[in-house]
Amino acid sequence: MTMLITFITKAIGQGIAILFGATGEIITEKSGNLNLGIPGIMYMGGISGLMGAFFYEHSTDNPSPVAGMIISLICALLVSALGGLLYSFLTVSLRANQNVVGLAITTFGVGFGNFFGGSVSKIAGGVGQISVATSASAYQAKLPFLSDIPVVGKLLFGYGFLTYASLVISVLVWYVLFKTRRGLNLRAAGEDPAAADAAGINVTAYKYTATIAGCAIAGLGGLYYVMEYLGGTWSNDSFGDRGWLAVALVILALWNPLNAIWGSLAFGALYILYIYLPGLTRATQELVKVIPYVVTIVVLVFTSFRNRPEDQPPASLGLSYFREDR
């Protein structure tokens, strides 16, 4: 029983970072931008939040957790949004190939994370020596009383505020995309920018806004991982391929943020399943780790069978748009 509860809470812990990334990627892809830079952006969000907190904590003798939290939050949002701005500028304004730009940003973002992670480690005194425990404590703060309820408290209330934020943001993104006028316009821009343009929609503005907002959301995933999951430390490459899982989750969720919530939980569970399955060898462990990717492929196969137009990717995903193209 306790084992099961631990498994579920750990699965949620794994899933939240992926959920942030997937939600950000969904709103981006709905505008027609296939941002493969999301994994890099998440690294950038994580390291910049960490650096903000680190330099703040080192600049005062008596750092306050709340101030550290706010500073790191702003740093993470700002840097990942800048990544989105860069992506939008290259693909929307300069009409560069989206795949190439996205992969470049991922390569860049991972390097950015590792470079600054390494530099800050050096300042802190060596590998694994970074600690922003004060700020992280604000991220890890749990709801008083409620989290003390046995079982239910641990399952539902035993998380920091970013966990709940990720759910709220997913529902919010769903609401904006499918229930509002702006969401309608945004989806139109992703389906057929020429038609959207002819209907009077400012396609460029929508693509920029969606991509930048999407990157900011994804960046929170990196911040969550560093602050709440790791508790305010850094080790190079430890974020791993969670960013790619987020991109895969978008397909699994059929571009619907509500599906992404369930999907992220499933991915999180599958991601750590190997730790909880008894009797696995090194080799079979690796096989179990493959499951999330297999699930994505299976889902892809099934959705292509079903062929419902609403479940398809946005029709103009990955294509750049220029009004005067002939």
Next chain:
Amino acid sequence: MSQETALQLKGVTKYFGETAANDHVDLELKKGEILAVLGENGSGKTTLMNMISGIYFPDKGHIYVNGKEVSIGSPHDAFDLGIGMVHQHFKLINVMSALENIVLGMDPPEGGFSLQKARKSVMSLAHDYGFELDPNKKVYNMSVSEKQTVEIIKVLYRGADILILDEPTAVLTPQESDKLFNVLRSMKDHGHSIIIITHKLNEVLEISDRVTVLRKGKNAGTAATRDMTVDLLTEMMVGEKVDLDIWRTDPAEPRKRLKLKDLTVLNGEGLPALKDVSFEANSGEILGIAGISGSGQKELLETIAGLVSPESGAISFFSKDGDKEVDRKDVTLSFVPEDRLGMGLVASMNVPDNVMLRSYRDGKSRFVERKGPLETAKAIIKSLAVVIPDLSIRISSLSGGNVQKVLLGREISLSPDILLVAYPARGLDINSSFTIYNELNAQKQKGVCVICVIEDLDVLMQLTDRIVVLSGGKVSGIRDARTGTKEEIGLLMTSSEKKKAEGKDGK
């Protein structure tokens, strides 16, 4: 003139690279009139209209709306000025409903946006003008004429006083066109000013008050429609007298070459696109396929060509003298598909390389044999009068007519026994169209079995020998093109749908 001017263009010029698509064009639209803009393909009609609707920005010139000079930088600006355009290739979002498409991109009305309120006003608007509209129907489920209705309502809902329709009848049946014209007349009575772009002369005479003719990007003159005739209009459009009769020869010793028996074919969604289709096609004749767009024409040609396998039924081929059945591989079959640059040719390759797509198996060397295709390419260019600056340029930079000539030329160069052609002259100017028609006739004289899908009934009646009419994937009739009438074919095109509707009422 007592009528006020709704829209005026003065010296509007637009360059694409070095070429002027519009060269100092003047145009005037009066309030409450229907102005036809006539011109061959590539004469700059659509470019000009795109500048009025904010898609393109003019390089030079002035645009006046209701007497005031304006600058139209985006479609949104055009809407604000009361200008709306129904594009030839509909600008609709497939996965969205009619209603969602109509309200798309609009500024929120006072009191906030609500889909329910919008539905009410859209439906009352549709009712006022006599449109039939199902607001919840998804665009991907709509027929072409339904999509057009959504486009027109979308423009009207934005409060457009000036409506531009780009080749609205190109995809409609004669009956649907009549219905559209009634709607246009009713809009005119409501005080709207309308520009209709077309290259069909009889439509100009039927619907418009005045006509402006464009030729090679320039205004070739404006006249009151009542003073014009088909011959006068053609002369203005082409710049010289043209003989408008299509050359048709008698069938050359027709022998059975192809037989379809109870052919049933499913489309991508698993629904039947063709149902129990049976007919024979002969050598030395042109068999026309008529039908509303999407009645199974595409699937029919693709099935005969072997690109799609039928669910049931059989296709059999016959030898030259028509007496014995032969294998598919003993028959040379050429196919000119509807999607010329997508399916027929590789847009980014030049003419010889495209010719090579059909001859790469020839030759014995390990290396590509370029000489033969190059010669063939030169021959095609010469015999079909393809206008091309040099052989190395990519196909996509040729005009539509020249692309079609290259494609047809390549298919003919294989000396086929059976030639399948989809929409041979769609989007082509008069001169190119006649080049193509003549070439099809020449093939028929050589004893080729030509099967042709054509949407323009006038052309179909004049060019072909027999006509197979498709309706909802079924053969609703086979008629002799020389004795049949246009009305008869038009009715056959919609026949089974009518029966369906009657059947529903009966229940």
